[in-house]
Amino acid sequence: MEKRSLKDLSFYDDVAALERYIGVPEGALRNIPIYGRVGAVDAIIAVRKMEKNSLFRPGLYYIVLADLKGNTEFNAKYGDTQGDIRIQWFQTCAIEALGTIKPSNYSAYLKAIGDAALLIFSAFEDVVRWSDQFTSLLKSMSAEYAQVCENENPDIDLDQQISDFDLRARRFAHLGEVRFKEASDPICLSVSQTFKIEKLFENEDLGCTDAVLSAVRPLLPDFGLIDAFNKDVVLAGQNETSRTHYLVKR
Numbered sequence: 230m231e232k233r234s235l236k237d238l239s240f241y242d243d244v245a246a247l248e249r250y251i252g253v254p255e256g257a258l259r260n261i262p263i264y265g266r267v268g269a270v271d272a273i274i275a276v277r278k279m280e281k282n283s284l285f286r287p288g289l290y291y292i293v294l295a296d297l298k299g300n301t302e303f304n305a306k307y308g309d310t311q312g313d314i315r316i317q318w319f320q321t322c323a324i325e326a327l328g329t330i331k332p333s334n335y336s337a338y339l340k341a342i343g344d345a346a347l348l349i350f351s352a353f354e355d356v357v358r359w360s361d362q363f364t365s366l367l368k369s370m371s372a373e374y375a376q377v378c379e380n381e382n383p384d385i386d387l388d389q390q391i392s393d394f395d396l397r398a399r400r401f402a403h404l405g406e407v408r409f410k411e412a413s414d415p416i417c418l419s420v421s422q423t424f425k426i427e428k429l430f431e432n433e434d435l436g437c438t439d440a441v442l443s444a445v446r447p448l449l450p451d452f453g454l455i456d457a458f459n460k461d462v463v464l465a466g467q468n469e470t471s472r473t474h475y476l477v478k479r
Contacts, residue, residue, distance in 0.1 A: 271328070315394060
């Protein structure tokens with residue numbers, strides 16, 4: 230599918246076909262306004278091309294898990310339809326950010342797990358660039374919600390619903406060997422460790438485990454980051470306590 234200019238918006242109007250082509254869940258794009266959909270579609274197509282040109286290779290990776298904050302409360306208050314839009318837009322931002330930064334090394338969006346996204350990176354600089362772009366896209370997408378928000382319950386204040394929709398994500402990186410069972414499905418201890426500690430990270434700064442910090446500490450000044458202690462943890466399969474951290478802007 231050839232890249233189209235922004236003027237040829239008709240290419241982006243057949244939403245159902247685009248969703249099938251780029252492999253996102255049905256409904257993931259149709260609620261995004263056309264001017265926001267263009268960049269998302271182009272970036273996701275770029276990511277899919279990267280995946281076709283690179284096999285999912287076993288090896289040592291920065292494993293990144295991003296989790297949508299406040300989703301249970303939002304669904305309970307506004308219903309599954311609006312909750313689905315919130316999750317779909319979150320996942321779109323996660324993969325669009327990867328296609329937008331044009332990673333310097335091997336990177337992959339592995340899969341969506343409910344209201345979380347799992348990615349792997351070979352280079353830490355790509356983790357930082359992705360995280361910054363992800364934050365920017367979440368803010369932009371949150372601003373678009375006012376254009377498509379439907380007040381399905383007259384007892385709910387529309388302005389409050391728009392405010393509650395605000396897309397905010399915690400995200401953190403772990404470092405470990407990744408093996409794949411089939412296609413892009415990772416089955417390994419390092420990924421299991423990652424999922425078991427996600428609740429330790431409540432802030433929206435990029436978090437990391439001790440393993441990551443040890444590897445990237447010399448690089449932090451280059452990215453304008455400093456480390457801040459978060460919490461102690463015993464990783465699955467280990468007996469010793471280790472630390473978790475946030476990497477925050479100076």
